[in-house]
Amino acid sequence: MDKIKFGLYEKAMPNGFTLKRKLDTAAEAGFDQLELSVDETDEKLARLGWGLSERKKFVAAQADSHMPVRTMCLSAQRKYPLGSHDGETRKRSMSILSGAVDLAYDTGIRIIQLAGYDVYYEQGDEDTRAYFEENLERCVRYAASSGVILAFETMETDFMNTTEKAMRYVERINSPYLQIYPDIGNVTNGAEDPAADLAAGKGRLAAAHLKETLPGVFRDLRYGEGRVDFPALVPLLYRLGVRIFTCEFWYREGTDCRSELEYALGYMKNILKG
Numbered sequence: 001m002d003k004i005k006f007g008l009y010e011k012a013m014p015n016g017f018t019l020k021r022k023l024d025t026a027a028e029a030g031f032d033q034l035e036l037s038v039d040e041t042d043e044k045l046a047r048l049g050w051g052l053s054e055r056k057k058f059v060a061a062q063a064d065s066h067m068p069v070r071t072m073c074l075s076a077q078r079k080y081p082l083g084s085h086d087g088e089t090r091k092r093s094m095s096i097l098s099g100a101v102d103l104a105y106d107t108g109i110r111i112i113q114l115a116g117y118d119v120y121y122e123q124g125d126e127d128t129r130a131y132f133e134e135n136l137e138r139c140v141r142y143a144a145s146s147g148v149i150l151a152f153e154t155m156e157t158d159f160m161n162t163t164e165k166a167m168r169y170v171e172r173i174n175s176p177y178l179q180i181y182p183d184i185g186n187v188t189n190g191a192e193d194p195a196a197d198l199a200a201g202k203g204r205l206a207a208a209h210l211k212e213t214l215p216g217v218f219r220d221l222r223y224g225e226g227r228v229d230f231p232a233l234v235p236l237l238y239r240l241g242v243r244i245f246t247c248e249f250w251y252r253e254g255t256d257c258r259s260e261l262e263y264a265l266g267y268m269k270n271i272l273k274g
Helices: 017-027 042-049 051-064 087-107 127-144 163-175 182-188 194-199 229-237 257-273
Strands: 005-009 033-038 071-074 113-114 149-153 178-180 209-211 246-247
Touching: 005 017, 005 071, 005 257, 017 051, 017 194, 033 042, 042 087, 042 209, 051 087, 051 149, 051 178, 071 246, 087 113, 087 127, 127 149, 127 163, 149 163, 163 194, 178 194, 182 194, 182 209, 182 229, 194 229, 209 229, 229 257, 246 257
Parallel strands: 005 033, 005 246, 033 071, 071 113, 113 149, 149 178, 209 246
Antiparallel strands: none
8 A cells, every 4th residue: 555656857868858758768767657847948838838639648648658747847937936026027937837737737747846936046035035925825726726736846045945944835825735845955955954854844745856966066966976865864754754756867968868767766766675
């Protein structure tokens, strides 16, 4: 009855791969599910505009590959943040969120990982934080109407680089449709005691991103090259109730994609078996 799902971040594979090839490759490497990326690029944002036939094809491709897509990394709001000083940007941010929820509803995605930023390319202040909270509440209500869970990613900026900071908003909104999807690499860089910080989210952790980091370095590291204490933190997350673990890393030009995927999955499975 107690099953763990290992997910794979889409960007761990070359961008030139079609979605179908990514689904097939993730399945062949042994992963249980794929995490869809909707970032700030026009290419990824266009996914929110898929018509019904394209959405049906995506669902059919999942079935054909035996590779479900049950989580989405919605990083597009880095460029179009909920807390922007600019009203048009905030409006676009809300449109992106509603589009992501609709796409999730139509294609079987259960969890949308939200980037924990009030703003990213702007200077944050009291206004950006107020806009963020106001719009966040509206977003959660919209997600609730479709039964889709929104879950904060702990980020690399001071605004929400720890589980404890994410919990402040989760507790204020107080909805089953707003949870936390921590990035344990970012938490390792942001919290004095990563284990205690993750434990602060007990009962609110929908899934976890497994990413390697070093102080000041937040991406493009292979597991084992950084300082994240995976042997301690991954079993802790399991004890805290997490059952969806997504391996988050990026494809590096010139590397063998398949072998890197198999290495990452084996690394994490060995930890949980231990």
